[in-house]
Amino acid sequence: MPDLGKYGAEVLSAYGATIVLLVALIWQTWARSRRVKLALKAAEARHSNG
Amino acid sequence: MSIWKYSNPRLFMGWTAKAVPIFAVLAALCISVGLIWGYFFTPDDYRMGATVKIIYIHVPSAMMAINAWVMMLVASLIWLIRRHHVSALAAKAAAPVGVVMTLIALITGAIWGQPMWGTWWVWDPRLTSFLILFLFYLGYLALWAAIEDPDSAADLTSVLCLVGSVFALLSRYAVNFWNQGLHQGASLSLDKEEHVSDVFWQPLVLCMLGFGLLFLALVLIRTRTEIRSRRLAVLDARERNG
Numbered sequence: 667m668p669d670l671g672k673y674g675a676e677v678l679s680a681y682g683a684t685i686v687l688l689v690a691l692i693w694q695t696w697a698r699s700r701r702v703k704l705a706l707k708a709a710e711a712r713h714s715n716g
Numbered sequence: 717m718s719i720w721k722y723s724n725p726r727l728f729m730g731w732t733a734k735a736v737p738i739f740a741v742l743a744a745l746c747i748s749v750g751l752i753w754g755y756f757f758t759p760d761d762y763r764m765g766a767t768v769k770i771i772y773i774h775v776p777s778a779m780m781a782i783n784a785w786v787m788m789l790v791a792s793l794i795w796l797i798r799r800h801h802v803s804a805l806a807a808k809a810a811a812p813v814g815v816v817m818t819l820i821a822l823i824t825g826a827i828w829g830q831p832m833w834g835t836w837w838v839w840d841p842r843l844t845s846f847l848i849l850f851l852f853y854l855g856y857l858a859l860w861a862a863i864e865d866p867d868s869a870a871d872l873t874s875v876l877c878l879v880g881s882v883f884a885l886l887s888r889y890a891v892n893f894w895n896q897g898l899h900q901g902a903s904l905s906l907d908k909e910e911h912v913s914d915v916f917w918q919p920l921v922l923c924m925l926g927f928g929l930l931f932l933a934l935v936l937i938r939t940r941t942e943i944r945s946r947r948l949a950v951l952d953a954r955e956r957n958g
Contacts, residue, residue, distance in 0.1 A: 667756075668755065668756055668766070669766075670769075671765055672765070673765050673766040673767045673831055674766070676767055676770070676827050676828065676831055677766055677767060677770060679827055680770045680773060680774070680824040680827045680828065681755075681769075681770075681773065683823050683824065683827070684773045684777070684820050684823075687816050687820050687823075688816070688820070688930075690816075691812070691813065691816045691934065694812075695812075695937050695938055695941075698938075698941055699938070699940065702941050702944045702945050702948060703941075705948055706945075706947060706948045709948055709951040709952065709955070710951065712951075712955065713954070713955070
């Protein structure tokens with residue numbers, strides 16, 4: 667581990683906040699994509715069955 | 717063969733299904749290598765100490781915050797001029813990614829500014845224009861959510877995007893227009909005096925590339941979702957009307 671000296675809290679909190687925000691964005695993108703994909707599949711199945 | 721044919725929703729879904737995994741893997745690779753290189757294998761700066769490691773997340777996120785708005789501007793202009801629906805949906809899809817990039821830049825900038833400038837925030841031209849850009853992102857998203865008719869929403873948000881572009885430009889060039897303020901000039905510059913040292917520059921370029929690829933992958937996934945969502949709305953309307 668690198669020695670961050672007196673700036674450890676600043677560097678780690680900047681990286682922590684970035685990782686939390688990026689993971690939340692990726693998760694939200696993936697979850698909504700999956701939800702809409704499944705809903706469309708179901709709607710198309712209903713539609714093709716009349 | 718025209719480039720516009722790739723904006724046909726069916727063709728768009730076809731080529732993006734192949735492109736998204738490639739962009740996603742390359743983004744993960746570039747960001748991982750860039751951050752590990754920058755965090756573990758670069759020295760401290762003689763003035764900024766270990767806080768220089770924040771550059772690997774602050775600069776790429778700030779760059780993408782501005783570039784996302786520029787991409788939304790281009791897509792909005794295509795919508796206004798040529799009425800390609802996919803371009804309006806791509807602009808809509810880019811906004812949440814842009815807002816997160818802006819938020820990361822603002823948060824990491826404040827955390828970096830505290831030990832370097834002695835304050836979390838100052839009404840410096842670049843910081844202020846970045847905050848206004850963030851508010852424009854929120855306004856843009858709110859406008860899309862507030863208008864039911866998708867074409868009217870695309871029209872109005874495109875106009876808002878044109879207006880907000882002033883602040884996207886200011887965020888990039890404010891330090892050149894005004895001499896006052898604490899924020900330094902460009903980290904990557906042809907001017908040797910301003911340009912960040914090579915030891916920091918190489919992992920930084922990798923992180924910037926990674927953030928750019930991540931943006932592309934996320935925008936393509938979200939645009940695909942918007943296209944599916946619109947198709948779903950059409951089918952739901954047909955079912956309701958018998």
